[in-house]
Amino acid sequence: DQQVKQNSPSLSVQEGRISILNCDYTNSMFDYFLWYKKYPAEGPTFLISISSIKDKNEDGRFTVFLNKSAKHLSLHIVPSQPGDSAVYFCAASVTNAGKSTFGDGTTLTVKP
Amino acid sequence: GAGVSQSPSNKVTEKGKDVELRCDPISGHTALYWYRQSLGQGLEFLIYFQGNSAPDKSGLPSDRFSAERTGGSVSTLTIQRTQQEDSAVYLCASSPTQAAGDQFFGPGTRLTVL
Numbered sequence: 001d002q003q004v005k006q007n008s009p010s011l012s013v014q015e016g017r018i019s020i021l022n023c024d025y026t027n028s029m030f031d032y033f034l035w036y037k038k039y040p041a042e043g044p045t046f047l048i049s050i051s052s053i054k055d056k057n058e059d060g061r062f063t064v065f066l067n068k069s070a071k072h073l074s075l076h077i078v079p080s081q082p083g084d085s086a087v088y089f090c091a092a093s094v095t096n097a098g099k100s101t102f103g104d105g106t107t108l109t110v111k112p
Numbered sequence: 113g114a115g116v117s118q119s120p121s122n123k124v125t126e127k128g129k130d131v132e133l134r135c136d137p138i139s140g141h142t143a144l145y146w147y148r149q150s151l152g153q154g155l156e157f158l159i160y161f162q163g164n165s166a167p168d169k170s171g172l173p174s175d176r177f178s179a180e181r182t183g184g185s186v187s188t189l190t191i192q193r194t195q196q197e198d199s200a201v202y203l204c205a206s207s208p209t210q211a212a213g214d215q216f217f218g219p220g221t222r223l224t225v226l
Binding site: 044 | 220
């Protein structure tokens with residue numbers, strides 16, 4: 001029973017366009033959601049997060065949207081840059097529980 | 113260095129052997145986590161240490177897996193009698209708080225069991 005799902009294993013976009021990565025979750029106890037970015041042979045790095053009391057959080061080119069009723073969140077990258085090419089993991093947790101539950105990741109390729 | 117370090121970076125072992133994976137967290141971080149990532153999959157939580165509290169071992173897949181954290185710093189993940197399905201990248205993370213977003217990951221140890 002996978003509690004966090006990223007249904008698109010890969011996404012390819014043109015430089016300058018918007019990248020939209022999607023994530024669905026099933027556990028209604030989750031109240032804190034995160035996106036991580038991972039380059040090959042490196043550990044994941046934290047990108048952006050959102051608490052369940054919000055429906056949007058923005059940080060520069062990155063915006064995360066949360067739809068609690070649909071148990072869905074998305075990461076928007078605008079404009080996309082070739083350096084954004086990486087694997088993006090969605091993760092969910094219960095606040096202060098420490099551990100996170102991760103999706104399987106989406107490989108983003110931004111073409112110049 | 114300032115980041116989380118893990119050793120070895122790669123480990124190849126034969127089925128049935130024991131392995132030890134090491135994690136050096138960021139100095140001062142009270143929380144330490146172990147995850148593993150199998151090929152094409154997401155990160156699977158294994159175990160979580162927070163200060164002097166009893167560790168959360170709920171993610172350990174079998175009793176062949178154990179971990180300890182000595183002196184609130186370095187952690188060792190031990191896998192006994194390794195099996196081929198144990199092959200994965202084992203990732204360690206540390207955090208200054210219990211907040212999930214504060215996790216800083218190491219580069220991982222790639223374990224291959226032949």
